[in-house]
Amino acid sequence: xxxxxxxxxxxxxxxxxxxxxxxxxxxxxxxxxxxxxxxxxxxxxxxxxxxxxxxxxxxxxxxxxxxxxxxxxxxxxxxxxxxxxxxxxxxxxxxxxxxxxxxxxxxxxxxxxxxxxxxxxxxxxxxxxxxxxxxxxxxxxxxxxxxxxxxxxxxxxxxxxxxxxxxxxxxxxxxxxxxxxxxxxxxxxxxxxxxxxxxxxxxxxxxxxxxxxxxxxxxxxxxxxxxxxxxxxxxxxxxxxxxxxxxxxxxxxxxxxxxxxxxxxxxxxxxxxxxxxxxxxxxxxxxxxxxxxxxxxxxxxxxxxxxxxxxxxxxxxxxxxxxxxxxxxxxxxxxxxxxxxxxxxxxxxxxxxxxxxxxxxxxxxxxxxxxxxxxxxxxxxxxxxxxxxxxxxxxxxxxxxxxx
Amino acid sequence: xxxxxxxxxxxxxxxxxxxxxxxxxxxxxxxxxxxxxxxxxxxxxxxxxxxxxxxxxxxxxxxxxxxxxxxxxxxxxxxxxxxxxxxxxxxxxxxxxxxxxxxxxxxxxxxxxxxxxxxxxxxxxxxxxxxxxxxxxxxxxxxxxxxxxxxxxxxxxxxxxxxxxxxxxxxxxxxxxxxxxxxxxxxxxxxxxxxxxxxxxxxxxxxxxxxxxxxxxxxxxxxxxxxxxxxxxxxxxxxxxxxxxxxxxxxxxxxxxxxxxxxxxxxxxxxxxxxxxxxxxxxxxxxxxxxxxxxxxxxxxxxxxxxxxxxxxxxxxxxxxxxxxxxxxxxxxxxxxxxxxxxxxxxxxxxxxxxxxxxxxxxxxxxxxxxxxxxxxxxxxxxxxxxxxxxxxxxxxxxxxxxxxxxx
Numbered sequence: 001x002x003x004x005x006x007x008x009x010x011x012x013x014x015x016x017x018x019x020x021x022x023x024x025x026x027x028x029x030x031x032x033x034x035x036x037x038x039x040x041x042x043x044x045x046x047x048x049x050x051x052x053x054x055x056x057x058x059x060x061x062x063x064x065x066x067x068x069x070x071x072x073x074x075x076x077x078x079x080x081x082x083x084x085x086x087x088x089x090x091x092x093x094x095x096x097x098x099x100x101x102x103x104x105x106x107x108x109x110x111x112x113x114x115x116x117x118x119x120x121x122x123x124x125x126x127x128x129x130x131x132x133x134x135x136x137x138x139x140x141x142x143x144x145x146x147x148x149x150x151x152x153x154x155x156x157x158x159x160x161x162x163x164x165x166x167x168x169x170x171x172x173x174x175x176x177x178x179x180x181x182x183x184x185x186x187x188x189x190x191x192x193x194x195x196x197x198x199x200x201x202x203x204x205x206x207x208x209x210x211x212x213x214x215x216x217x218x219x220x221x222x223x224x225x226x227x228x229x230x231x232x233x234x235x236x237x238x239x240x241x242x243x244x245x246x247x248x249x250x251x252x253x254x255x256x257x258x259x260x261x262x263x264x265x266x267x268x269x270x271x272x273x274x275x276x277x278x279x280x281x282x283x284x285x286x287x288x289x290x291x292x293x294x295x296x297x298x299x300x301x302x303x304x305x306x307x308x309x310x311x312x313x314x315x316x317x318x319x320x321x322x323x324x325x326x327x328x329x330x331x332x333x334x335x336x337x338x339x340x341x342x343x344x345x346x347x348x349x350x351x352x353x354x355x356x357x358x359x360x361x362x363x364x365x366x367x368x369x370x371x372x373x374x375x376x377x378x379x380x381x382x383x384x385x386x387x388x389x390x391x392x393x394x395x396x397x398x399x400x401x402x403x404x
Numbered sequence: 405x406x407x408x409x410x411x412x413x414x415x416x417x418x419x420x421x422x423x424x425x426x427x428x429x430x431x432x433x434x435x436x437x438x439x440x441x442x443x444x445x446x447x448x449x450x451x452x453x454x455x456x457x458x459x460x461x462x463x464x465x466x467x468x469x470x471x472x473x474x475x476x477x478x479x480x481x482x483x484x485x486x487x488x489x490x491x492x493x494x495x496x497x498x499x500x501x502x503x504x505x506x507x508x509x510x511x512x513x514x515x516x517x518x519x520x521x522x523x524x525x526x527x528x529x530x531x532x533x534x535x536x537x538x539x540x541x542x543x544x545x546x547x548x549x550x551x552x553x554x555x556x557x558x559x560x561x562x563x564x565x566x567x568x569x570x571x572x573x574x575x576x577x578x579x580x581x582x583x584x585x586x587x588x589x590x591x592x593x594x595x596x597x598x599x600x601x602x603x604x605x606x607x608x609x610x611x612x613x614x615x616x617x618x619x620x621x622x623x624x625x626x627x628x629x630x631x632x633x634x635x636x637x638x639x640x641x642x643x644x645x646x647x648x649x650x651x652x653x654x655x656x657x658x659x660x661x662x663x664x665x666x667x668x669x670x671x672x673x674x675x676x677x678x679x680x681x682x683x684x685x686x687x688x689x690x691x692x693x694x695x696x697x698x699x700x701x702x703x704x705x706x707x708x709x710x711x712x713x714x715x716x717x718x719x720x721x722x723x724x725x726x727x728x729x730x731x732x733x734x735x736x737x738x739x740x741x742x743x744x745x746x747x748x749x750x751x752x753x754x755x756x757x758x759x760x761x762x763x764x765x766x767x768x769x770x771x772x773x774x775x776x777x778x779x780x781x782x783x784x785x786x787x788x789x790x791x792x793x794x795x796x797x798x799x800x801x802x803x804x805x806x807x808x809x810x811x812x
Contacts (some may be wrong), residue, residue: 257425346753348773360424364777370716371776378754 001399002035004126004143006117006136018156020320021189022132024216028392035122035249036400037116039139051074066305068185078082086176107171109365121146128152128399134159137179150184150402152395154211155193157241160200161315177201187211189318190339196317211394214386215323225305229262230366233306233330235299235321236313240267243312243335243352248275250312252282253359259287261366266302303328309364313338322347326383331375333361342360343386346378406637406676407630407668408597410569411644412546413451413475415443415482416747418768422778427785433739438768440486447487450648455493456657461665462502469665470502470675473644474546477510477530478745480537491537493570498538504533504677507542507565513744514548514708516556518722526741527563544568544678548746550599550641550698551705554691557588557596565594568680569641571698572598576690583635591633595682599641599698603629608628608642612655620656623663630669637681641698700755708749713776717783718749724787731793740786743779751775759787 007022026036117139121129130152131140137153142250144151157171180186180201186208188194194208232254234247244265251263265275265288272290279288294302303309309325309332323340325332326347334341335352348365350357365372420435451475461469475494497503509515509526510533516523527545534540547556550768552570560568570583580586582598606626610616618625630638643650651657665675699707709715721743728740751767752775769775 253425345771346773348777349771356423356425360781361423361777364780368777368780370712371773371780374711374713374754375773 001033001039001128001396002126003029004124004129004147004149005036005038006129006131006139006143007038007040008132009133010224018133020216021156021318021379024214024299024388025392027216028214028388028390029395031389032392032396034392034396037126039120064296090172110135110138110175114142118142118146121282127403130154130383130395130399131179132156134176134179135256137175137182140179141182144182147341151182152185152187152398152402153179153183154187154189155180155197155317156189157317158193158196158200160196161193161317162239162241164314183207183362184402185209187398189213190342192337192339192342193317209394209398211391211398212339212386213318213320213323214388215320215327215383216388223301224302225301227305230275231306232261232263232308232310232362232366233266233302233325234264234310235266235294235302235325236311238265238267238272238275240271241269241314241316242269243314244269244275245278246312246314246352246355246358247310248282248284248288249355250310250358250362251288252284253281253355254362255284255287257359257363258366261287261362263288263368264291264306265303266294266299268293274326288291299324300328303330306330308333308362310358310362311335312350312358314352316340321385323386326379329376329380331365331372331379333358344379344382346375346382348375405631405633405635406675406681408472408637408639408676408678408681409470409674410472410474410506410546410639410641410678411642411646412642413473413479415439415476415479416512416745417445417478417482417742418442419748419778419782420584422781422785424777424779424781428788429779431739431785431789433782433785434742435768439482443482443486446645446649447483447490449653450645451487451490453495453653453658454644454647454661455490455497457662458503459493459500461662462497462500466666466667467502468669468675470504470677470680471497472495472504472506472544472677474506474508476508476512477526477533478742480533482527488608495538498540502677504544504679505529505538505540505542506544506546506569506678507534508546508638509689509758511741511744512548512746513741514551514718514746514749515722515744516547516551516559516706517634517705517709519725520559522722522725522744523559524563524582526744527560531613532760543682544597545592551695552692553695554588554590554693557692561588567595567597567678569597569599569639569678570692571696571703572601573696573703575703576696580688581635583633583638585637585681585684586688587686588689589689589691593686593687595684597637597639597678597681598690600633600638601698603633603638604640604642607640607657607660608646608650611646611657611660621660623660623667626660626664627667627671627673630668636684637676640789652747706755707753708746711752711754713754713773714749714752717752717776717779720780721783724783724790727790728786733793736786736789736793743783743786748775748779751793752779 007309027039029036073166121143127149129140129143129149131137132154133156140151140153149351159168159176180197180203188197188208188210190212191210194210197203197208198205234244235243238244254261279285303325311319311322311329311334313319313335314337318339320334322334333348333350336349337352341349348361350361417434418438419433422433458471507527507530509523510529511526513526516524531541534542543565544567545560546569550569550571557568582600584598588594588596606621611621613619647657649662695705696703697705709718726739751769752772754772
């Protein structure tokens with residue numbers, strides 16, 4: 001079995017759960033003997049220098065079952081129309097050839113990426129095309145037409161998740177809708193996402209297979225952390241989808257009751273400066289720290305340092321971070337509006353908008369020692385069942401059904 | 405062959421969602437609305453129709469049909485409050501003379517394990533309630549969820565009981581049959597009536613299970629099993645809510661109950677009450693060194709005190725028992741005692757998780773951890789009130805966080 005996989009990020013250069021998921025799934029498929037050609041956008045090297053090095057991925061997959069193909073593009077994960085334009089303008093200033101190389105706006109760039117994939121699709125041999133999220137759907141459709149091979153689209157997030165249902169980007173929605181309808185099969189990361197797709201995109205539920213994500217078990221050495229304060233952690237993009245303001249409102253309630261507790265934001269995003277202002281407005285700036293975007297071992301350290309990890313997402317198709325936190329032995333509070341809440345038991349679940357409940361649970365986890373201990377122990381055991389071979393086998397079954 | 409039917413009637417006082425921010429400010433612990441709704445629903449679906457049916461069966465059989473109950477104090481209080489007609493119908497049943505009531509802890513608690521003194525008080529409270537309602541003094545004891553061991557056997561014999569009901573667990577009986585009367589070890593002559601769990605569960609759990617090879621269960625089939633069984637008495641013990649609540653009306657459970665007595669009587673089977681069995685010769689002595697219960701496959705205490713959150717919650721509760729009594733505040737004591745009801749700890753059970761058997765139990769909470777948090781918040785408020793009542797300076801878990809942190 002050969003798969004042409006269209007992704008948009010891959011560790012160690014990634015900024016979110018998508019890269020982690022693609023990495024784990026690819027590795028799992030590899031274990032099943034599936035040959036994967038992973039195609040991903042390669043941003044110009046000056047794009048924060050992040051797209052320079054793919055050593056880890058290549059090292060892990062140095063056997064011939066796996067290839068990474070990079071395509072020059074300005075596309076980066078979690079790109080928005082505005083941020084693309086900014087990047088394009090910035091890039092034009094340093095490189096006069098930009099307008100020849102890259103599309104003038106995001107949608108043109110998506111098209112251009114798709115055309116490049118088409119060229120590749122003609123050259124490469126494969127049995128199935130597997131495309132991850134909307135930026136790659138057009139490329140997937142074109143590759144399908146060029147090769148006559150079946151297309152699987154994998155939904156990690158929809159426009160409804162990213163925007164919380166307000167001010168949908170019609171263009172993105174249209175691409176998603178087209179992708180879902182042109183695909184031969186759809187893989188959704190949760191029932192939560194499956195239901196959204198059925199409800200908002202008019203897709204028949206029979207076409208969708210739910211494949212929950214797993215968590216990578218590459219382990220870091222536990223680090224000894226000296227600290228005095230009790231720490232509550234938010235880790236992820238600081239964007240509307242992730243519910244950072246609910247974290248802050250809950251922090252306010254907790255701090256009123258217990259001024260010794262510290263709250264840490266690890267991540268960056270378009271709501272970061274608003275959160276800084278808000279912390280000041282709420283009078284809790286002293287207790288709220290901003291650690292910026294963390295990578296690799298620092299992420300693991302942050303989990304270990306925290307006494308409680310909170311994922312207050314407004315809409316989270318899956319949510320790998322709680323599993324990572326559990327792996328690090330940190331008790332977690334997760335929003336019920338998430339896919340991961342379908343598959344974990346040893347966590348505390350809240351409605352993202354229920355600030356009282358979030359705050360109450362933070363206090364409980366800090367003050368009811370035995371609860372903290374119980375979640376720590378059972379959580380780190382429970383998370384062991386999230387092995388990437390399981391979702392990989394489910395995807396393989398989807399491929400096999402398509403080839404029959 | 406004899407057959408002894410005994411039904412457990414119980415409803416806990418379910419707690420309302422109680423936030424950590426209410427500690428010290430709000431002493432409403434129980435969910436009036438939910439408790440009323442559940443009581444009204446179960447009264448309509450189970451208690452009233454089943455009581456009526458039993459009354460008819462007793463009258464039709466001229467007293468040959470007999471049945472025993474134990475009704476917890478928390479259920480009775482809720483009948484009084486939300487469904488007094490259920491209590492009336494139990495009184496009517498009592499007047500037939502064919503119905504026996506057993507004794508247990510008023511609050512359906514695990515008090516025996518944590519405080520023998522409290523256990524005794526709760527049993528005596530229940531005795532008083534039985535006297536008040538039905539004018540009787542129970543002779544047979546049943547402990548919460550059939551939790552039993554040798555030591556408890558001796559303790560209740562000392563309290564004047566002649567017999568007790570317990571689970572006929574395989575590991576206790578070994579090669580012996582549950583269908584005889586036994587003597588409990590560590591007692592002079594406390595008669596043990598053991599539940600025949602196979603035949604009991606055929607009705608209580610498997611009755612409507614379509615995948616069961618004997619589905620549908622007819623009275624003829626069931627009567628065959630009874631008459632072909634070895635021994636002297638078949639003890640069918642189950643939750644009363646089996647009728648109409650666990651097994652819905654649509655399953656045919658009421659028709660089954662309606663036709664069963666006559667079918668069995670026709671085949672020469674006699675209905676007996678637990679105290680009738682006291683006259684039977686003990687077949688052997690039963691040794692229950694460890695606690696045995698009727699719960700789950702394990703038949704032990706793990707459903708209530710299996711994990712550390714359960715153990716912590718319950719030991720924290722009993723720790724303040726003495727101080728609660730010292731206040732001489734009857735309201736405080738009654739509320740503390742409502743917290744001793746075993747259901748609260750059952751809700752914190754996590755052992756289903758790993759079997760993926762999450763749906764098996766009824767739980768008013770989304771998660772067992774929520775059950776723990778809620779319980780501890782309420783317990784903290786109660787402790788707060790207690791200390792206010794004693795006018796003593798207190799170290800209080802949520803209000804003194806820094807102290808707690810330093811302790812580590």
